[in-house]
Amino acid sequence: MRTSLKKSITLSDVAKTAGVTSMTVSRVVNQNGYVSEETREKVLRVVKELNYRRNGLARGLKRQRTDTVGLVLGDIANPYSAELARSIRDVTTERGYNLFICISEHSGKEDVAAFESLTDHQVDGIIVATRSNRMGDEYLHEMIERGVPVVCVGRDFHDENADTVTADALNGGFQATQHLIDLGHKKIAFIGATLSSGQNLKRFQGYLQALKANNLKIDERLMTGNTEANDDAPGYSTEKLGYEAMKRLLALPNRPTAVFARNDFTAIGAINAIKESGLKIPSDISIVGFDDIPMAMHTYPALTTVRQPTRRQGTLAAEFLLRRVESKAPVELEEKVLECELIVRDSTAQLKR
Amino acid sequence: MRTSLKKSITLSDVAKTAGVTSMTVSRVVNQNGYVSEETREKVLRVVKELNYRRNGLARGLKRQRTDTVGLVLGDIANPYSAELARSIRDVTTERGYNLFICISEHSGKEDVAAFESLTDHQVDGIIVATRSNRMGDEYLHEMIERGVPVVCVGRDFHDENADTVTADALNGGFQATQHLIDLGHKKIAFIGATLSSGQNLKRFQGYLQALKANNLKIDERLMTGNTEANDDAPGYSTEKLGYEAMKRLLALPNRPTAVFARNDFTAIGAINAIKESGLKIPSDISIVGFDDIPMAMHTYPALTTVRQPTRRQGTLAAEFLLRRVESKAPVELEEKVLECELIVRDSTAQLKR
DNA sequence: TAATCTTCTGTTATCGTTCACATACGTTTC
DNA sequence: GAAACGTATGTGAACGATAACAGAAGATTA
CATH class of the missing domain: 3.40.50.2300 (Response regulator)
Incomplete structure (x- = not known):
């Protein structure tokens, strides 16, 4: 049995059954204006009985919100x-x-x-x-x-x-990089640089600024960019990007001792690549992510990252x-x-x- | 300068300016009914000029959808x-x-x-x-x-x-477990059993059925249940559950050789626990997840799991x-x-x- | 030539609700 | 005892759109 084509109950249906006007029913339903206790109860009974629901379209139209x-x-x-x-x-x-x-x-x-x-x-x-x-x-x-x-x-x-x-994000990127610098790192890679503007770019800029502020050499080979994966790809898909980028970084003759990844998913991918290579985190390579996704505290080792509020x-x-x-x-x-x-x-x- | 309190443009505003009735404008905007090319263009011009947007409330109210x-x-x-x-x-x-x-x-x-x-x-x-x-x-x-x-x-x-x-999910759980059995495993743990009904329960039941169908001993110590984390917890939070459950399973005198986790997040947590213990996956312990989340193919080693369509x-x-x-x-x-x-x-x- | 069809536009009523106002009665206040 | 107030309900119009119908002109058909 299909009930969908029932016409819906309106205020005035309720009003008629309860023996009042729709205005009174409206007042009861919206709990504003004066209604006697007796009337209110009667109306509420009918509302329940007919299973009345107000029509938000009509309401919104009239109220203009x-x-x-x-x-x-x-x-x-x-x-x-x-x-x-x-x-x-x-x-x-x-x-x-x-x-x-x-x-x-x-x-x-x-x-x-x-x-x-x-x-x-x-x-x-x-x-x-x-x-x-x-x-x-x-x-x-x-x-x-x-x-x-x-x-x-x-x-x-x-x-x-x-x-x-x-x-x-700029300052976030700066902090992350400065943290690595403070730990003595000089060859710090960045994974996931992007050319388009936006928040991701800012993270990268923060990285660059920190290097500059500390007079470290800016080595383009240590910055893996946004090649195949387009920038609109959903976050988790960048894990693969991180994995592949890290593979490439590890193959460098003079591999980095620390990595800053554009986000935690990317960092997780990088972690997997590092583990696979037999190197240890953090003793051989340090890594920092960005975002503090819930999983970040559960990776092994737990991920140092930048939390945005x-x-x-x-x-x-x-x-x-x-x-x-x-x-x-x-x-x-x-x-x-x-x-x-x-x-x-x-x-x-x-x-x- | 604040523009919010501008009253909004209606069909009849457009109609008035264009020198027609609102019905004609409606026909133009909705592209139905007859309108002469000349009128259509004039109306469209005014629509653009006044930046008219139709009011979905009124429209929905009248159309009843x-x-x-x-x-x-x-x-x-x-x-x-x-x-x-x-x-x-x-x-x-x-x-x-x-x-x-x-x-x-x-x-x-x-x-x-x-x-x-x-x-x-x-x-x-x-x-x-x-x-x-x-x-x-x-x-x-x-x-x-x-x-x-x-x-x-x-x-x-x-x-x-x-x-x-x-x-x-029942059959999914069965398949996962049967897969482990086919690989020769007899001590198969389940992580994340739940008492409440629902899809998660079904996965667990599939596990039990597969054990029974193969005449394997059902060992309650190998089933870690839903203790502190309640069942409404979001998926990723169960990674911690998986990590902790796996720790407990590894501490058993007669540890399992395979694990079926209620979902991939849980499995990832378990993987981390296993790696931490120094055991190797899959040579020492096999593990199967459930859901095939995007990350499942990026874990190390890549996770065997059950995909729901x-x-x-x-x-x-x-x-x-x-x-x-x-x-x-x-x-x-x-x-x-x-x-x-x-x-x-x-x-x-x-x-x- | 009359009848019919196609094209174009307008008129009217209505969707379901609430706002503003009107009415009516009882109670207070000075 | 009249003005003022609080309480309780009703009336009518309006929110912005469209469906249904109607009218008028020109084109087509029989």
Whole structure:
């Protein structure tokens, strides 16, 4: 038996059955305005009996708000995305908003599709955590121009009416490299350099700056770049990249004594390559990752890495967004950059001399 | 300068400016009905000029459908969820539907909240991929009763009006264990037994059945259970569980020669414990995982595991859902069980004698 | 030539809810 | 005892879009 084609119960269905007007039922359901205890009970009984559910479309249309915000994620498989989504949801839930997530993993076209489907549904605001790209960014500016509250997270973007929250990846990269330098390392490789802009580039720049600040030689052979794997590849897929890059680095006549990998997945791949070669971590080679994914503390040896304050990024972004959503007046621009933290575990050690 | 409080442009704003009625504009925007080329161009010009966007709420309200489906995910950090979401999205996108994702990671209460926010917004149907639980299931039945098309994926649930798609985890567990038995192993441990029902239990049951079918002794000391970590913990967190369980198994006077882990994360944890103990994989100990997460092929040694056809589950679920959404007539129940596939890599080998 | 069809546009009502206002009665206050 | 207030309900319009129908002009057919 199929029930799907039942017409749905409306406020006035309930009203009719309860012998009141729909306005009264509305008041009961939304718990505002005056309703006598007697009427309230009667209405609630009928609501239950008919299994009434309010129609959010009609409600949203009339109220001109939906109490819903959207989140657009690139790379849903990344633990970073997962934690970001969770932390955002915690805030939105607490403040009485629903959170709808859309994925856009490949192209600006998908970004636009996600933005459109969310604005179509009149979400009250949107948090954007995709990789930045021309087409998506253009549409973002348009949306903002149209008045949609927008906050960007962990992503390059600038608009005088959109807040941003990012981690200081440059300084994070600097810290990681400085840590290796402090341990006496001089031949420090970088795995996963990328030509495109964005957060990954910043990590690499931090590495370069640290080398320069310490007057170390910058050796291009020690920097493995982004060749076949494109930059949009999901995080975990870079493990293979790390494995292969490390193989190449180990084959160098003058192999590095330390490695800084663009992210933990890459680092894990590198660790596997090192183990396979018979070298020991950290006594023969030190390695540092980036992101502090949950697995980082469980690798063997436990991975030294740079933690970006993901949860804080999420909660801040959500708060910035809701501030815009709820404000009647113009809102001042927020562009928050959060500090990264070096987490020293067992994969790095003093250089043997 | 803040633009958010601009009132938004409606159909009739466009109509007024273009000197036609809103009906004509609607026809242009939706590309249906007759409109002269001249009028169409004029309207499109005004649409662009005013930056008009249609209001999906009003549209959905009138049309009684939103061309949107919802997906409720438990454990967003799990690669399985990511791939499921992607495959579902591929289908919905191609068929002209938007996909909104909600997360419900902890409780039945969160399930219900997710269901409510989706039905509130009048999605045309919902795909459910959370862990089953009493409260959530009850509400699901209610929703289905109310006529909301529902499909469940990878999850225990039965309702004569909701399709289900699952992988045959029992047979998967059986295959994994049989593989180890075929390699000559007799002392086969299981890591991550769980008392609660669900897919994880099935894997364990498959293990037990394979032992029985081969007349092997069932040794409870070789089955590490679900003690501190609760069953709702996200997938990756079980790596620690695997590490600790393996430590315990290695300390047994008569240690196992093979291990079947409830999932790949657990297996990776176990691998780390084994390596740490100085034993070699697979020559000293064979290990099999479950899920074939992307990282499984990158571990060292590459992990033998059981692959569930995640992508197929997603596309089937989406197709089943849209079939229900688009059908005017009653729909026959589908309860699809897909076969798992054993992926033999390098972490399993013939028992040394 | 009349009847029919095709093309184009407009009119009206409606989707389900809530806002703003109106009404009515009882209670307080000075 | 009249003005003011609190409580309880109802009325009508509106949110922005579209389905259904209607009308008018030109093209085609019988």
